[in-house]
Amino acid sequence: MIKKIEEQFLQYVKKMMSYNEAIQLMYWDLRTGAPKKGVEQRSEVIGVLSQEVFKMSTSEEMAAFIAELSPKNAYEQLSEITRYTLDECKKEYERNKKIPADEYKEYVVLQSKAESVWEEAKATADFAMFRPYLEKLVEFNKRFIEYWGYEGNPYNTLLDLYEPGMTVDVLDEVFRKLREHIVPLVQAVVASPNKPETSFLFHPFPKEKQRAFSLELLRELGYDFAKGRLDETVHPFAIGLNPNDVRITTRYDERDFRTAIFGTIHECGHALYEQHISEALIGTPLCTGTSMGIHESQSLFYENFIARHYAYWKRNYPRLQRYAPDQFSGVPLDAFYRAINEAKPSLIRIEADELTYPLHIIIRYEIEKGLFNGTVEVKDLPEIWNGKYEEYLGIRPDNDAVGVLQDVHWSGGSFGYFPSYALGYMYAAQFKHAMLKDLPHFDELLEKGELSPIREWLTERVHRFGKTKKPLEILRDATGEGLNADYLIRYLEEKYKAIYQV
Amino acid sequence: MIKKIEEQFLQYVKKMMSYNEAIQLMYWDLRTGAPKKGVEQRSEVIGVLSQEVFKMSTSEEMAAFIAELSPKNAYEQLSEITRYTLDECKKEYERNKKIPADEYKEYVVLQSKAESVWEEAKATADFAMFRPYLEKLVEFNKRFIEYWGYEGNPYNTLLDLYEPGMTVDVLDEVFRKLREHIVPLVQAVVASPNKPETSFLFHPFPKEKQRAFSLELLRELGYDFAKGRLDETVHPFAIGLNPNDVRITTRYDERDFRTAIFGTIHECGHALYEQHISEALIGTPLCTGTSMGIHESQSLFYENFIARHYAYWKRNYPRLQRYAPDQFSGVPLDAFYRAINEAKPSLIRIEADELTYPLHIIIRYEIEKGLFNGTVEVKDLPEIWNGKYEEYLGIRPDNDAVGVLQDVHWSGGSFGYFPSYALGYMYAAQFKHAMLKDLPHFDELLEKGELSPIREWLTERVHRFGKTKKPLEILRDATGEGLNADYLIRYLEEKYKAIYQV
Incomplete structure (x- = not known):
């Protein structure tokens, strides 16, 4: 029966x-x-x-x-x-x-209106235009929280949508730690006289050659083209239709090859996750990444811990030089490595380097938390936003298009999503630390292009489970502990102190 | 209410x-x-x-x-x-x-098995392997005809699936006429000493250049790329998702540019039909071509009556010469025109030229009619097939892979489909005849690349109606008469008597 x-x-x-x-x-x-x-x-x-x-x-x-x-x-x-x-x-x-059906319908209409209003507001740097919509979106979400209920903090309910089990208590603690270490490190980097030379990065690099190089890298990373394909879009993404059809897209900037290369490798990280979910989960809602944060941990692992690593370029720089000899033949590997790891405060999150990136997320987290705890009002957002950028990054947006209006998320009613980006980053650093115990010759593997053991380690502990394990369960089983910001802090401190000699 | x-x-x-x-x-x-x-x-x-x-x-x-x-x-x-x-x-x-549900299920299973058996049978030229499946497919269809009922002739019911209203009586008459005129014309062509020189057609022609030339032709023909796209596949096709998204595909043969050019223009004819169906029909089953025959009339109109016309190449041959100067600079337009209109009996329908093509269809029609009238048995098909090829085309397949096993249709249970191809051809000739009354300077339009009046004529009388008009209604309203094979016969006789000087 x-x-x-x-x-x-x-x-x-x-x-x-x-x-x-x-x-x-x-x-x-x-x-x-x-x-x-x-x-x-x-x-x-x-x-x-x-x-x-x-x-x-x-x-x-x-x-x-x-x-x-x-x-x-x-x-x-x-x-x-x-x-x-x-x-x-x-x-x-x-x-x-x-959620009462009528209310939800109203919300869906609001979302789609808000998105187009946001587009226009961003184009004209006009926060006042977007403000009433954002206010309504926040109100709706506050009501949803009431309907759904919450434990501890109303914002927890929103966090849970993207990162099941994540709470304000945990985030307050790890973000505080991150902030306390990264802010002074960024200041030291800014003050350092030993900045990398980067001008050679911006030579013309034909799209077709970038694509050929990307394909070569993807194959070596283990992306299976019998289960995927690479296309071109304005905004790169990875999409898992099922584990046997996981597609990625990239964007080619002919004046900055980094956009395509690091973007493609980032999406490859997402795709490797989806390509290695157990086929037994096909046809169920379990057949996808367990959370936004764990998903991001995979993309950032590949983008930062592999593709921004010195050993990776020890292998791949000669290849890159063959694709663009005029651009790189006179540039030594060390100079190249320092250039692709340049860090400097900037206003736009999606263009940020790996050192300053977490600060962009922390700012958004503090603001969202405030909105749902009643300590921040929508009308004050530009002022609060700009103040935080000045405080944490030392730079101040001179208009809201490059400030509070830059991201699409809020216009679609996505509150609680941003922390996933930083969580993913911390998870990735923590996985890396645990992986080193099993694969102590990690650097050597990169240098030899032997990436299977790394991918297999991740599949064994992360990918294959799909949604059958919760994010913190995956983290604990793979690393033996709960969320710990120390690994990311240590990674950033060691790497950037060396590069900037601070 | x-x-x-x-x-x-x-x-x-x-x-x-x-x-x-x-x-x-x-x-x-x-x-x-x-x-x-x-x-x-x-x-x-x-x-x-x-x-x-x-x-x-x-x-x-x-x-x-x-x-x-x-x-x-x-x-x-x-x-x-x-x-x-x-x-x-x-x-x-x-x-x-x-159809009883169980029986239909059994049939679906049979169809899919039969298709894969057919593939293997074709690869090994082994009719005996396919025969039991084909017998069952015919039996099923005979039973379906009993369930559905029929008027006049059992085969009418199958014809009606693809060409609503079409009957054996009509087809017998037009196919007899076609056969009586085309068979002797083909014989005269075969015997003619004035055959076109064609060796210059087979130079290497890079895919990218073929594609660029195809795109140029498509734009001029009026294919709207804001409502479509061109991709590459092994078997070219056109697909109408809705009138605002009608895609075509083509195949590039780097040793014979005709495959892509004429194939693309053929699919363009299908696509122009679908792109110009009234938007009011979106979301209903009326939003597609009214029949296979009318659809084919549009593709053949573009492929044969436009793209194999002398005036069309008067405009486009210089363009082609610019894409492939080595191949064509020494070849005069007249020689080129004769070469692309070479006619000679061949065994494979999909590779046949426009003169011999109708005979391939007539053979299939006569066999299908016989199968459903009890005058032909599956076991005798190879012999009957080969005999008819010998009789009508003067050549005899030496194995069934290039004979009775060549087409996929029967393996999927599609009986009654083949006549559409020849019907489309006759419709196209009839449309052309009627069009000349409204557009007497048809040739001049081709020569000037002014293709809009032609496309608009077809949209006004054919495209826009979708399925709201039956095929014979469209034909009658557009041309003032019922199906008449004379126009196609006249077209072929005039054209091929001139080219072959017979």
């Missing part, structure tokens, strides 16, 4: 997941070259399918599955995958059911 | 059509570069969505819509589009409902 309901439940979920896969492919297509005039009708189609998935996730059928399969004696008879699937569906069901 | 049901019915249909659009995009993606290892799971997703569309088309809800909206007093209150939509849904409903 239970087995039969279980089977029906899995079929039901598989249907939802099939619709999702179709939706994801349509998104990929929209961003990689779908004809412009077809966008409107395609959005309609996406809307129809999305609505169907939403309906199914909150239907009476779903309620019946939950009611029949959740009681202990039934639950215990389910397979492990079914149990986790049921947990996910239940969480989603409750989250969606608790 | 009726208005409310009408609205619900249109919403219901829109959902089906949205699923179809998603399915179509997945097909396009599978053929244009989806990662190999992802194919299996993607096929699952396509299966889930297709099953849902099938269920919806035969559901109790659909039955209720049909029951409520079909009675005369209700039907009369519906909009014109709803009425046609209802007609289509009803036809589909009845067609699907009349």
